[in-house]
Amino acid sequence: MTSSSSKRPKKGSGRGCGPWFVTAGLVLLGAAGYGLYHLSDINSPGAAGCTVTADGDSMDLSPEQASNAATIAAVADSRGLPERALTIALATSLQESRLSNVDHGDRDSLGLFQQRPSMGWGTEKQILDPVYSSNEFFDSLVKIKGYSRLPLTVAAQRVQRSGYPEAYAKHEADATLLSAALTGRKPAALSCTTGADAADSAGGKFGDTAKVKARLTREFGGHVRPVSGGAPRTVKIASAPGGGAAEGDGARHGWAVAQWAVAHAHDLKVEQVSFDNRRWQAAHSGRGWQRQKPVTAAKGASAPVPSDAYVQITVAQ
Incomplete structure (x- = not known):
């Protein structure tokens, strides 16, 4: 790769057009760009969007x-x-x-x-x-x-x-x-609606925990490490960077991982994401993130693991 200083500026095609064609082209391009970026039917029945x-x-x-x-x-x-x-x-x-x-x-x-x-x-x-x-x-x-x-x-x-x-x-x-x-600075600020057609358009109904782990490891590198334990079909990730116990900026990093999972729910067939007493579910994706009651220990039992210690990603199967 060359240094950034050696990358040439991108220039126009240099093709000539009359004023009317230029104006019409800009209007069409603007409309197309707006339609792609601000999806008008993103929350319509059957549609998938975030x-x-x-x-x-x-x-x-x-x-x-x-x-x-x-x-x-x-x-x-x-x-x-x-x-x-x-x-x-x-x-x-x-x-x-x-x-x-x-x-x-x-x-x-x-x-x-x-x-x-x-x-x-x-x-x-x-x-x-x-x-x-x-x-x-x-x-x-x-x-x-x-x-x-x-x-x-x-x-x-x-x-x-x-x-x-x-x-x-x-x-x-x-x-x-x-x-x-x-980045987790605004917890639960991203939510996706999977849509009725999401499973088929994403290539099937079922997810694969091995694929989720591979994608997490490749994209986050050593900052995430799936840990053992957890429910079937669920990938459990320590919220603190590097896979240690949650501390310091662990909650923020945990939200970064949780938001990543929801953003990839469509292509990874994610059924549920849980973190910090909140849960997103594909079956109820139109509701967004929902609060859950904190887990309390029964009398005489050891204290439960803090809800912000782990992100749990469950795939459909």
């Missing part, structure tokens, strides 16, 4: 957008990066691909960040791997001195070398809201 809410603000995402955002967040977590790094990455992907892992773009641009094989970002296959492309983005971002204190447009532009650097700014508010949920 919503992020916090402090009175909300944002709608498709299952693909939510799962890609959660993967970017997990990669940032695995690297120990601050929330600002994730916000910059999410705003960049929202602008470049609408958080979709597209196999096309300007010239040879591909993937979540529209990275170009010809500019040293990797092979086509590598760039279309969300974990790889996210790591490549962060590799370039962390080389920028003081990136977390720079305006988002400046930081994103120094990585992307885009022909339209000002465009990143319009996504900052949404990226900030989304990163707050995916």
Whole structure:
């Protein structure tokens, strides 16, 4: 891979159009982009979608957008990066691909960040791997001195070398809201509705705990370690980073893992996610996260394990 300074700016196609065609094209593109990003039927019967809410603000995402955002967040977590790094990455992907892992773009641009094989970002296959492309983005971002204190447009532009650097700014508010949920700063701020057709469109009705564990390990790295025990069909993860007992920022990290699981519920066939006396269930996904009564010990019994010590992800089977 070449350094970020050697990646060329993305430029327009240079094709000429009359004013009417340009205006009409912009209107059509704008409508298409709005329809993809703000899904009008996201909560309609049979539809699958996700919503992020916090402090009175909300944002709608498709299952693909939510799962890609959660993967970017997990990669940032695995690297120990601050929330600002994730916000910059999410705003960049929202602008470049609408958080979709597209196999096309300007010239040879591909993937979540529209990275170009010809500019040293990797092979086509590598760039279309969300974990790889996210790591490549962060590799370039962390080389920028003081990136977390720079305006988002400046930081994103120094990585992307885009022909339209000002465009990143319009996504900052949404990226900030989304990163707050995916890092656990706003507990239970992300919820997904699986929809009546979710199982079929996701490739079947049943999940696989081995697949969930593999995805968790690959995306979060050593920051998550599934532990033994727990109910059948359930993956149990210690909420503290590294798999130790929950302490310090364990609750926040636990929520990051829990939100990741809900964001991937559609493709991993997740039936239920439980953490910190709250539960999300696919069968009642329209209700979002629901509070559960804290577990209390019977008289003479040892104290129960704190509810924020483990995240439990149960797959359909």
